[in-house]
Amino acid sequence: xxxxxxxxxxxxxxxxxxxxxxxxxxxxxxxxxxxxxxxxxxxxxxxxxxxxxxxxxxxxxxxxxxxxxxxxxxxxxxxxxxxxxxxxxxxxxxxxxxxxxxxxxxxxxxxxxxxxxxxxxxxxxxxxxxxxxxxxxxxxxxxxxxxxxxxxxxxxxxxxxxxxxxxxxxxxxxxxxxxxxxxxxxxxxxxxxxxxxxxxxxxxxxxxxxxxxxxxxxxxxxxxxxxxxxxxxxxxxxxxxxxxxxxxxxxxxxxxxxxxxxxxxxxxxxxxxxxxxxxxxxxxxxxxxxxxxxxxxxxxxxxxxxxxxxxxxxxxxxxxxxxxxxxxxxxxxxxxxxxxxxxxxxxxxxxxxxxxxxxxxxxxxxxxxxxxxxxxxxxxxxxxxxxxxxxxxxxxxxxxxxxxxxxxxxxxxxxxxxxx
Amino acid sequence: xxxxxxxxxxxxxxxxxxxxxxxxxxxxxxxxxxxxxxxxxxxxxxxxxxxxxxxxxxxxxxxxxxxxxxxxxxxxxxxxxxxxxxxxxxxxxxxxxxxxxxxxxxxxxxxxxxxxxxxxxxxxxxxxxxxxxxxxxxxxxxxxxxxxxxxxxxxxxxxxxxxxxxxxxxxxxxxxxxxxxxxxxxxxxxxxxxxxxxxxxxxxxxxxxxxxxxxxxxxxxxxxxxxxxxxxxxxxxxxxxxxxxxxxxxxxxxxxxxxxxxxxxxxxxxxxxxxxxxxxxxxxxxxxxxxxxxxxxxxxxxxxxxxxxxxxxxxxxxxxxxxxxxxxxxxxxxxxxxxxxxxxxxxxxxxxxxxxxxxxxxxxxxxxxxxxxxxxxxxxxxxxxxxxxxxxxxxxxxxxxxxxxxxxxxxxxxxxxxxx
Numbered sequence: 001x002x003x004x005x006x007x008x009x010x011x012x013x014x015x016x017x018x019x020x021x022x023x024x025x026x027x028x029x030x031x032x033x034x035x036x037x038x039x040x041x042x043x044x045x046x047x048x049x050x051x052x053x054x055x056x057x058x059x060x061x062x063x064x065x066x067x068x069x070x071x072x073x074x075x076x077x078x079x080x081x082x083x084x085x086x087x088x089x090x091x092x093x094x095x096x097x098x099x100x101x102x103x104x105x106x107x108x109x110x111x112x113x114x115x116x117x118x119x120x121x122x123x124x125x126x127x128x129x130x131x132x133x134x135x136x137x138x139x140x141x142x143x144x145x146x147x148x149x150x151x152x153x154x155x156x157x158x159x160x161x162x163x164x165x166x167x168x169x170x171x172x173x174x175x176x177x178x179x180x181x182x183x184x185x186x187x188x189x190x191x192x193x194x195x196x197x198x199x200x201x202x203x204x205x206x207x208x209x210x211x212x213x214x215x216x217x218x219x220x221x222x223x224x225x226x227x228x229x230x231x232x233x234x235x236x237x238x239x240x241x242x243x244x245x246x247x248x249x250x251x252x253x254x255x256x257x258x259x260x261x262x263x264x265x266x267x268x269x270x271x272x273x274x275x276x277x278x279x280x281x282x283x284x285x286x287x288x289x290x291x292x293x294x295x296x297x298x299x300x301x302x303x304x305x306x307x308x309x310x311x312x313x314x315x316x317x318x319x320x321x322x323x324x325x326x327x328x329x330x331x332x333x334x335x336x337x338x339x340x341x342x343x344x345x346x347x348x349x350x351x352x353x354x355x356x357x358x359x360x361x362x363x364x365x366x367x368x369x370x371x372x373x374x375x376x377x378x379x380x381x382x383x384x385x386x387x388x389x390x391x392x393x394x395x396x397x398x399x400x401x402x403x404x405x406x407x408x409x410x411x412x413x414x415x416x417x418x419x420x
Numbered sequence: 421x422x423x424x425x426x427x428x429x430x431x432x433x434x435x436x437x438x439x440x441x442x443x444x445x446x447x448x449x450x451x452x453x454x455x456x457x458x459x460x461x462x463x464x465x466x467x468x469x470x471x472x473x474x475x476x477x478x479x480x481x482x483x484x485x486x487x488x489x490x491x492x493x494x495x496x497x498x499x500x501x502x503x504x505x506x507x508x509x510x511x512x513x514x515x516x517x518x519x520x521x522x523x524x525x526x527x528x529x530x531x532x533x534x535x536x537x538x539x540x541x542x543x544x545x546x547x548x549x550x551x552x553x554x555x556x557x558x559x560x561x562x563x564x565x566x567x568x569x570x571x572x573x574x575x576x577x578x579x580x581x582x583x584x585x586x587x588x589x590x591x592x593x594x595x596x597x598x599x600x601x602x603x604x605x606x607x608x609x610x611x612x613x614x615x616x617x618x619x620x621x622x623x624x625x626x627x628x629x630x631x632x633x634x635x636x637x638x639x640x641x642x643x644x645x646x647x648x649x650x651x652x653x654x655x656x657x658x659x660x661x662x663x664x665x666x667x668x669x670x671x672x673x674x675x676x677x678x679x680x681x682x683x684x685x686x687x688x689x690x691x692x693x694x695x696x697x698x699x700x701x702x703x704x705x706x707x708x709x710x711x712x713x714x715x716x717x718x719x720x721x722x723x724x725x726x727x728x729x730x731x732x733x734x735x736x737x738x739x740x741x742x743x744x745x746x747x748x749x750x751x752x753x754x755x756x757x758x759x760x761x762x763x764x765x766x767x768x769x770x771x772x773x774x775x776x777x778x779x780x781x782x783x784x785x786x787x788x789x790x791x792x793x794x795x796x797x798x799x800x801x802x803x804x805x806x807x808x809x810x811x812x813x814x815x816x817x818x819x820x821x822x823x824x825x826x827x828x829x830x831x832x833x834x835x836x837x838x839x840x
Contacts, residue, residue: 011631014457016448018633019441023462028436037434039473042443042460049480053459056476060469073616073632107805114617132807134613154634211437273700273721279707280693280700283721287699288809290775298727300720301693301703307718307761341727355710389708 003038004030004170005061007053009078010068010153013042022067022158029167032224034180045069050081058085058146063170065162068153070135072115078150079138083122085148086140090120095127096136103134128165133157139169147173183223183235184252187242188401189413192219198241204234217394218256245410248401256397257285260404264295267407272341273299273399274312274333276324276350277367281396297341302333312336325350325362327379330370334379338372345406346372347399353391367395371402378412423458424450424590425481427473429498430488430573433462442487442578449587454600465489470501478505478566483590485582488573490555492535498570502560503542505568510540515547516556523554548585553577559589567593599647603655604640607666608676608821609833612639618661624654636810637817638676665830668821676817677705680824684715687827692761693719693819694732694753696744696770697787701816717761722753732756745770745782747799750790754799758792765826766792767819773811787815791822798832 006026012018023040030037038061043053050069057064069078083090096119097111104111121127121138128137133152141147149169151161187195192214199210199221207229213220223238225231239247249259264271273283273296283299286292302308305319314332322328330348338346351367358364365385371378380402384394405412426446432438443460450457458481463473470489477484489498503510516539517531524531541547541558548557553572561567569589571581607615612634619630619641627649633640643658645651659667669679684691693703693716703719706712722728725739734752742748750768758766771787778784785805791798800822804814825832 011456011629012633014447014460015451015631016444016446017451019439019444021439024436024439026436027434031435031437036431036464037462038464039469040434040460040462042457044456044458049459052480060472071616071632072613074620075631107803112613112617114620115613156636275700277707278704279712279716280695280703280719280721283700283723284698284704287697287721287723287812290808292699293723296699297724298721298731299700300731301700301707301718303703303707303713304717311718311720311760340731388710392707 003061004035004063004065005039005041005057006037007050007057007064007066008040008042008068008153009045009050009066009081010042011045011075013068014044020067021155022153022162025155025159026065026162029162030170032180032182032222033167033171035170045075045077047077047080047084050077051084054081054085054148062146063173064146064148065166066148066150067158070118070137070150070152072117072134076117079120079122082125082138082140082148082150086122086124086142088123091123092116092119093121093125093127093136093138096121096138099127099129099136100134128161130157130161131164132160137161137165139165180224181227181229181231182225182252183231183238184250185221185235185239185242185247186249186254186256187219187221187246188217188248188256188397189246190219190242195219195221195242199238202234202237202241204238208234216390217397222252245405245413248404255289256400258289260400261286261289261292261295263404263407265291269345269407270295270297270343271345271347271403272297272337272343274337274346274348275299275301276303276308276333276348277353278349278351278392278396278399279303281392282347282349282399285396285400297343299341300337308333312340323362325352325366325368327368327370327381330368330379331372331377334370334372335377344373345403346370347403348372349395349399351391351395353388353395355388365391367391367398369395369399369402371399371406373406376406380412423481424455424483424485425459425461425477426457427470427477427484427486428460428462428488428573429465429470429486429501430462431465431495433488434464440487441575442573442582445575445579446485446582449582450590453587453591455590465495465497467497467500467504470497471504474501474505474568482566483593484566484568485586486568486570487578490538490557490570490572492537492554496537499540499542499558502545502558502568502570506542506544506560506562508543511543512539513541513545513547513556513558516541516558519547519549519556520554548581550577550581551584552580557581557585559585600644601647601649601651602645602672603643603651603658604670604672605642605655605658605662605667606638606640606669606674606676607662608638608668608817609666610639610662615639615641615662619658622654622657622661624658628654637814642672665825665833668824675709676820678709680820681706681709681712681715683824683827685711689765689827690715690717690763691765691767691823692717692757692763694728694757694766694768695719695721696723696728696753696768697773698769698771698812698816698819699723701812702767702769702819705816705820717763719761720757728753732760743782745772745786745788747788747790747801750788750799751792751797754790754792755797764793765823766790767823768792769815769819771811771815773808773815775808785811787811787818789815789819789822791819791826793826796826800832 125138333348334346348370354364545558753768754766768790774784
């Protein structure tokens with residue numbers, strides 16, 4: 001098997017400001033295809049260090065991916081490093097010029113001399129397109145030696161460059177790996193440890209590899225097995241173990257919000273939001289994907305009691321007697337926002353996100369969700385003990401998951417996990 | 421300066437199951453003391469790979485920290501690796517025997533033969549105590565060669581072992597290192613390439629190291645120099661070059677939103693939001709930090725024209741004649757939400773986040789921001805060509821940055837990103 005290594009560059013990786021997540025991403029992608037990284041080496045933005053690092057890796061690797069150092073500033077040395085490694089010079093690459101001129105033209109700007117540095121590639125290199133940034137990547141090889149592919153270090157640029165261009169190159173070079181099949185189940189509503197325990201209890205045959213990924217607050221499960229293996233019955237038993245309802249999609253490309261959006265569109269349903277502690281996070285999630293205007297028309301962020309009362313019409317008495325964090329308040333918020341915004345569903349959240357503001361009766365992490373529709377309204381009280389931003393994310397997911405359950409006619413669960 | 425490197429071992433790091441957080445931890449701890457990691461190398465649990473990796477690092481490092489491979493199972497090879505590197509054998513170390521016997525006795529168990537493997541250390545090594553697990557660490561050196569310190573890979577064991585034993589060893593060996601000073605400038609409003617060009621134009625003296633970090637949509641600049649160097653005048657010239665206004669904080673621990681929140685609190689000012697394309701992202705950012713209720717009472721997400729008209733009171737005529745993505749619409753949104761919510765500022769955004777919905781006059785990435793206050797109201801048109809979620813983030817930052825500028829009495833810039 002051919003071996004793949006990574007050379008990650010950048011002083012921000014060595015002084016601790018940034019965690020190298022690109023290497024982990026590559027490791028996972030290769031692993032899913034039955035390939036494994038040979039080495040990861042992190043070196044500083046220093047010419048002799050960089051070239052020495054590349055030489056060290058070249059003794060044990062057929063394929064070296066470098067990340068970082070492709071920007072327009074003076075500490076971006078990757079182009080020079082690769083040129084020095086192969087003993088060639090740099091020259092303006094026509095594809096890189098076209099990419100950068102196009103990138104700037106689209107923004108009504110001209111390519112200045114600073115950014116023009118990014119068009120200089122080692123002589124003999126092929127450009128690797130970068131759809132999400134200015135810096136073009138490149139690939140280079142010499143007879144018998146390793147292939148070196150240099151990508152932008154910015155994760156949202158690195159990842160698509162790796163998936164779109166590098167992975168096919170690696171698969172072409174490292175062919176002959178046994179094909180595998182996989183089954184994905186994306187869940188919400190059970191803690192990762194519970195998901196793990198339920199699946200381990202099944203004692204699946206050893207042909208199956210189970211991997212878990214906590215994509216907070218979702219938990220994804222992937223079963224992998226050789227293509228020749230009959231995986232279907234085991235997928236069915238895993239789904240049963242996970243109580244089926246907790247699985248919101250089995251499509252690896254679909255996210256929580258795209259699956260909910262498709263569901264709402266297919267039924268012609270719309271949602272309005274009234275948020276307190278989540279401060280607009282539910283509506284932000286609802287509008288992340290194109291086409292969201294079909295299901296979402298708007299909402300109110302009612303952060304203070306005054307706004308809850310004056311703008312959303314929660315009664316003064318309710319706020320006085322039960323408080324803002326209560327079933328009564330979220331009931332009125334959900335009902336009133338649905339009426340005002342003329343939607344199928346009204347969704348509301350009020351809670352104590354912390355770190356302050358908790359009480360014995362309503363500790364930090366307590367939140368109420370209200371769902372109102374023409375046929376049915378209900379409220380749920382939850383407690384999720386964590387840091388502020390996690391409490392808010394979790395509460396937002398609970399609200400949206402309750403909409404999903406309401407649309408599908410699934411029972412509202414007794415209570416979402418109480419991690420305490 | 422003495423140089424410190426890390427050898428991280430374990431197939432779970434190379435197949436993507438685990439992210440190597442120990443290296444980032446060490447990098448940060450060293451960085452705070454003016455030291456920097458030289459290299460991080462991740463290798464597989466394979467004897468020849470491990471020894472080769474250690475040899476590679478020993479050519480450039482005076483101090484090598486290894487993580488992982490100290491457990492009781494057959495894939496735990498670190499003890500053998502270090503012994504092979506130094507050309508010595510293994511023997512039961514009395515301190516390690518005492519540690520393990522004590523560990524098991526405390527739990528009412530006896531030390532079995534499997535766990536007894538962990539008492540075998542390279543001959544000549546010193547034990548490094550592990551208060552949180554069975555595996556003792558160890559340190560070893562030879563005249564003139566590097567010091568190798570092997571620690572458990574489990575973060576909650578690794579971290580205290582590093583802090584309690586290794587850091588004092590490094591400080592003792594690397595004593596006399598000149599302490600460094602740093603100056604941080606976090607900016608918003610200039611692309612990274614412009615920031616780089618402006619600073620490179622200053623031709624700073626070579627004692628100063630400049631590093632850049634793009635924390636989208638922010639760009640952070642850090643200047644580092646020896647403590648004895650007079651950095652202040654150069655910090656001043658960098659600030660001038662960056663037009664001062666673009667720097668929202670010089671405090672490394674402060675974020676964009678915490679600095680804005682402090683500013684608003686100090687002046688007793690409040691904000692209300694009326695968001696279209698950002699769908700609640702501005703209010704979500706405003707409520708991320710504790711204490712946000714002092715400056716934020718609420719907002720409206722007016723995603724459809726109907727909501728803009730019925731709930732926020734934008735005139736039907738404005739929406740008909742200029743459209744929802746226009747200066748007139750954001751002006752009415754900002755003004756009306758400020759009046760309804762009774763705040764110091766009204767902030768509004770309407771735009772084309774994409775990927776669809778663009779036109780020749782208003783391509784994808786076009787957005788308008790409106791700011792309304794008692795003394796002054798203005799609107800700004802921007803074009804930021806990127807993917808949907810980036811356009812939304814960028815637009816949210818522009819809106820909040822315009823509030824910052826309005827509070828500080830800074831001029832509104834001619835146009836942001838100036839990616840246009």
